[in-house]
Amino acid sequence: MRRILRSTVIIGLIISLTAVSAPAQAAPSYDGIVPTRNLDRACLTVSGPDNGIPCQTDNADVYWYADSNDPGELEANDQDAVRSMLANQYSPTHLAIHYDSTPVFDGTAQTDIVYQEAEAALPIPSGYYGFMWCNTQAPAYYECDQAYIRIQSPDGYRIDGGSIGCHETGHAVGLVHGSDAYPAVSDGSSAVGCMNNADQNPPDLGANNVYFINATY
Numbered sequence: 625m626r627r628i629l630r631s632t633v634i635i636g637l638i639i640s641l642t643a644v645s646a647p648a649q650a651a652p653s654y655d656g657i658v659p660t661r662n663l664d665r666a667c668l669t670v671s672g673p674d675n676g677i678p679c680q681t682d683n684a685d686v687y688w689y690a691d692s693n694d695p696g697e698l699e700a701n702d703q704d705a706v707r708s709m710l711a712n713q714y715s716p717t718h719l720a721i722h723y724d725s726t727p728v729f730d731g732t733a734q735t736d737i738v739y740q741e742a743e744a745a746l747p748i749p750s751g752y753y754g755f756m757w758c759n760t761q762a763p764a765y766y767e768c769d770q771a772y773i774r775i776q777s778p779d780g781y782r783i784d785g786g787s788i789g790c791h792e793t794g795h796a797v798g799l800v801h802g803s804d805a806y807p808a809v810s811d812g813s814s815a816v817g818c819m820n821n822a823d824q825n826p827p828d829l830g831a832n833n834v835y836f837i838n839a840t841y
Contacts (some may be wrong), residue, residue, distance in 0.1 A: 676757025680766035680798035689727040709786035731785040734770035785827030790818035
């Protein structure tokens with residue numbers, strides 16, 4: 625935010641107006657994006673939502689796709705919820721968010737994030753609201769070429785203002801839970817925004833996570 629400070633200095637009849645920019649956010653007191661000293665593992669391809677870990681996406685241009693196949697398809701209102709969440713939380717960062725109407729599932733330039741809805745034929749582990757995993761790793765040690773996000777049904781993308789979608793998307797760009805940050809912070813801390821992992825489900829990415837994304841991409 626920029627504000628105008630008006631300072632009047634009388635030298636004869638001269639009035640000066642001085643514009644002063646608000647200071648940039650100071651670095652948070654912890655590191656909340658992979659790699660951290662509490663979560664420093666390679667991003668590896670896994671077969672499904674059972675042992676995924678947060679990975680950085682492989683570039684600042686993020687292309688996403690909502691699964692349109694049964695099982696796993698997102699209905700129109702769920703697609704709208706994802707689109708709104710990305711526009712409100714991730715587009716204001718250094719990431720450039722694009723919808724991919726012609727998704728790519730092989731090769732070296734795959735669609736970055738594929739969103740699915742969990743169903744009996746496409747489950748997520750018991751006790752989870754959602755899960756993210758790397759379907760195709762990138763050459764870089766901490767990066768993923770294509771991540772999958774699968775969230776419980778019904779309405780998982782819409783409850784709590786899109787908080788679960790914000791959380792899992794955070795993992796797809798490298799954000800971690802508070803306990804995996806360094807130094808570790810509470811999983812329920814307000815500082816971690818939608819990366820909260822204590823059943824509080826805040827909907828906003830939060831200033832600290834925006835800082836981590838902007839410092840990384």
